[in-house]
Amino acid sequence: MGTDFYMNTEGRKGVLSWILSTDHKRIGLLYLYAVLGFFLIGVIIGLLMRLELMAPGRTIVNARAYDSLFTLHGIIMIFFFIIPGVPSSLGNFFLPLQIGARDVAFPRLNLLSWWLYVIAGLTAISTIFLPGGPPDTGWTLYPPYSIKTPTNVSGTALAAFIVGFSSILTGLNFITTIHRLRAPGMTWFRMPLFTWTLYSTAWVQVLATPVLAITLLLLILERAFGTGFFDPAKGGDPLMFEHLFWIYSHPAVYVMILPAMGIISEIVPTFSRKTVFGYKAIVFSGLSIATLGYVVWGHHMFTSGMSDVSSMVFSFITFAVAVPSGIKVFNWIATMYKGSVEIKPPLLYAFAFIFLFSIGGLTGLVNSAVATNVHIHGTFFIVAHFHYTMFGGAGFAFFTGLHYRLPKMTGRMYNFRASTVACIVLFIGFNILYFPMFLLGWQGMPRRYYDYPPEFHGNNFISTIGSWILAAGLLIMFINLARSLFKGEKAGNNPWDGTTLEWQVSSPPPQENFEKIPHITRGPYSREKNIL
Amino acid sequence: MQALVKYTDDVDAKMGMWLFLFTEMLFFGGMFLLYAVYSTKYSADFSGSSSELNRVIGTFNTLILITSSFTAALSLSEIKKGALQSASICLGITALIGIVFLIMKYIEWSAKIGHGIYPGSAYLNEMAHGKVLFYSLYFVMTGIHAFHVLIGIAVFIVILFMLRNGTVRENNSIKLENAALYWHFVDIAWIYLFPLLYLLR
Numbered sequence: 253m254g255t256d257f258y259m260n261t262e263g264r265k266g267v268l269s270w271i272l273s274t275d276h277k278r279i280g281l282l283y284l285y286a287v288l289g290f291f292l293i294g295v296i297i298g299l300l301m302r303l304e305l306m307a308p309g310r311t312i313v314n315a316r317a318y319d320s321l322f323t324l325h326g327i328i329m330i331f332f333f334i335i336p337g338v339p340s341s342l343g344n345f346f347l348p349l350q351i352g353a354r355d356v357a358f359p360r361l362n363l364l365s366w367w368l369y370v371i372a373g374l375t376a377i378s379t380i381f382l383p384g385g386p387p388d389t390g391w392t393l394y395p396p397y398s399i400k401t402p403t404n405v406s407g408t409a410l411a412a413f414i415v416g417f418s419s420i421l422t423g424l425n426f427i428t429t430i431h432r433l434r435a436p437g438m439t440w441f442r443m444p445l446f447t448w449t450l451y452s453t454a455w456v457q458v459l460a461t462p463v464l465a466i467t468l469l470l471l472i473l474e475r476a477f478g479t480g481f482f483d484p485a486k487g488g489d490p491l492m493f494e495h496l497f498w499i500y501s502h503p504a505v506y507v508m509i510l511p512a513m514g515i516i517s518e519i520v521p522t523f524s525r526k527t528v529f530g531y532k533a534i535v536f537s538g539l540s541i542a543t544l545g546y547v548v549w550g551h552h553m554f555t556s557g558m559s560d561v562s563s564m565v566f567s568f569i570t571f572a573v574a575v576p577s578g579i580k581v582f583n584w585i586a587t588m589y590k591g592s593v594e595i596k597p598p599l600l601y602a603f604a605f606i607f608l609f610s611i612g613g614l615t616g617l618v619n620s621a622v623a624t625n626v627h628i629h630g631t632f633f634i635v636a637h638f639h640y641t642m643f644g645g646a647g648f649a650f651f652t653g654l655h656y657r658l659p660k661m662t663g664r665m666y667n668f669r670a671s672t673v674a675c676i677v678l679f680i681g682f683n684i685l686y687f688p689m690f691l692l693g694w695q696g697m698p699r700r701y702y703d704y705p706p707e708f709h710g711n712n713f714i715s716t717i718g719s720w721i722l723a724a725g726l727l728i729m730f731i732n733l734a735r736s737l738f739k740g741e742k743a744g745n746n747p748w749d750g751t752t753l754e755w756q757v758s759s760p761p762p763q764e765n766f767e768k769i770p771h772i773t774r775g776p777y778s779r780e781k782n783i784l
Numbered sequence: 785m786q787a788l789v790k791y792t793d794d795v796d797a798k799m800g801m802w803l804f805l806f807t808e809m810l811f812f813g814g815m816f817l818l819y820a821v822y823s824t825k826y827s828a829d830f831s832g833s834s835s836e837l838n839r840v841i842g843t844f845n846t847l848i849l850i851t852s853s854f855t856a857a858l859s860l861s862e863i864k865k866g867a868l869q870s871a872s873i874c875l876g877i878t879a880l881i882g883i884v885f886l887i888m889k890y891i892e893w894s895a896k897i898g899h900g901i902y903p904g905s906a907y908l909n910e911m912a913h914g915k916v917l918f919y920s921l922y923f924v925m926t927g928i929h930a931f932h933v934l935i936g937i938a939v940f941i942v943i944l945f946m947l948r949n950g951t952v953r954e955n956n957s958i959k960l961e962n963a964a965l966y967w968h969f970v971d972i973a974w975i976y977l978f979p980l981l982y983l984l985r
Contacts, residue, residue, distance in 0.1 A: 353791070354791045355791070357792055357796045357799075357800065358792075358796075358800055361800075420804075420807050423803075424800055424803040424804060424807070425800070427799075427803055428796050428799045428800045428803065431799060432792070432793075432795065432796045432799065433791065433792070433796075458803055458806060458807055459806065459807075459810060460810075461807070462807040462808070462809075462810040462811035462813075462814070463810055463811075463813065463814050465811055466810075466811050466812075466813075466814030466815060467814055469928075470814070470815075470818075470924070473903070473924060477902075477903040477904045478903055478904035478909070479903040479904070479920035479923075479924060480903070480913075480916050480917055480920050481818055481917065481920060481921075486909065486913060486916050486917070487822075487826065487912075487913020487914065487916055487917050488822075488917060489821070489822075492817075492818060492821060495817075496814055496817065496818075
């Protein structure tokens, strides 16, 4: 014992010791690098889009290329960055450590899910080079246009189908792991909150993703054989596609945000030197977000043609989701109240998350009211809203999690000053990039349009400048984190004075997670020492 | 390096299988949703087309598939008693029935395709919208179901080899148990497909 997991190659050499390993820690890192790779591609495409929109008329690409840019940006960011992001990378690495397990329940399926993810990613990228070219439908792939377009929609749908399989396997693995492999004494209500959110997320992954799978398969069959399910010319109904698509894709936004909330729920008590306020409230709000999230998909379709009754019901349930989300925010604030708050980089990123996510959440209420929704549907207001929740929320929480947990994963600490600077630059850049979009949307600028009248120029210009500031922030942040891998000081086993199990093992964790499976006798955020 | 500790058991494996079956239910659920909407919208066309399907083959396939679920369950109870030989025989019969099911499906499909009825055919596209959608649903639903049957047969053949080389035996039968669970799901899915597609009037 005593060797960390980097040293144990299971008799394989070089890269094979990674891509064939069934160790959850290695798979977690594989996922981390793959996910960050796709994030980078998505960011570059996003920057190109912003550059194009900097001035009216053609700036760098033609309209056709712009359509492909926003489609690829959406597909890559949603299916290959945010959905798998936190659960597959940080989740894989830390779930078994947090519950005192040796590994996940199905290590080989875990590896398979990474392979499927990579194959799916390459399939999505390959559409750029294959005949037909990249899709130009938007990531939602709405028919009838997605049936008619000559671009490579089928390849993209196949990629999302495969990555869905990967997501299902991860979810199935996590549920079984959490049910069956908790250490003795680790009762349900002694589980860390990050684990709890992974649990809620895993259920959504298992119960929603198959609906997307069949929808995409039907779309592929529609394009290949002309089955007619979504083709009005043959009696089919495109609206059915929208329903099926959002039955998955709305719950999917909770796959993105729930683990993010889990990350924040751990960091706030750690840096407040207090136990978390309202542990059970956070647990149950997470579960109810997962449950309610399953039945709000109709709010994407208020202008698509639904009965008024359904619209009102969907609108009401959507408002209801705001309640458990609000509960979490109040709990985080209440945890900090009268705590000895120590503002270190992870907490700083968590503050940025709470602020940005609150704006995203509150503007979500504007969208969920049917009357205002009709006004702003399909405008830049929506773009701003979901970037505040998905990027400002899930994305920033991912950064928060990286700053909190990377020292444990690598055993090395990054530079605090650089990460603080990065956080501030990111925060400023983010708001300059996305806040003008609220104004543009409110004024009526539609999303997914290549050109705009001159009166929208000002805000678009500011937004593009913001995108560069944001990119600079990302650059500082990632260089700082990458530098820590090679030049960082030794982090020590518990740099943040964390209380959950993963902080009790060495950094980086040993090959065998726990020499002896621990016996748990206290809650996850209790500040009594020595549980191993 | 120390020996790997076995830290999972059969209950874990079975739970994973059940979760997978949940996903299968929702996967088929998407098609049943389409069926529900379109059969309501085009009820006359649906019952009209339904009576054009071959009910004899449909009924025959239903009966043999239920029987195969029985032989799969029998194989499991045999292996738990330690009767490896008869477990293999039961499993072999199950796989064989699966193959017969697919052959009947092939005959049925070729007859329809021979008449020019398949998704996207010019002949079908000229028919009423309800008929187009019914036959598309028929081919897609039975096709995806047949694909599941095919996977089941492949899994059974692998397990037959495992029975021979001793990987699957009386105190290690979880692979067979999970395969049987999967097969029961394939069977139940068919039990819904059969009346919905063949028995409308």
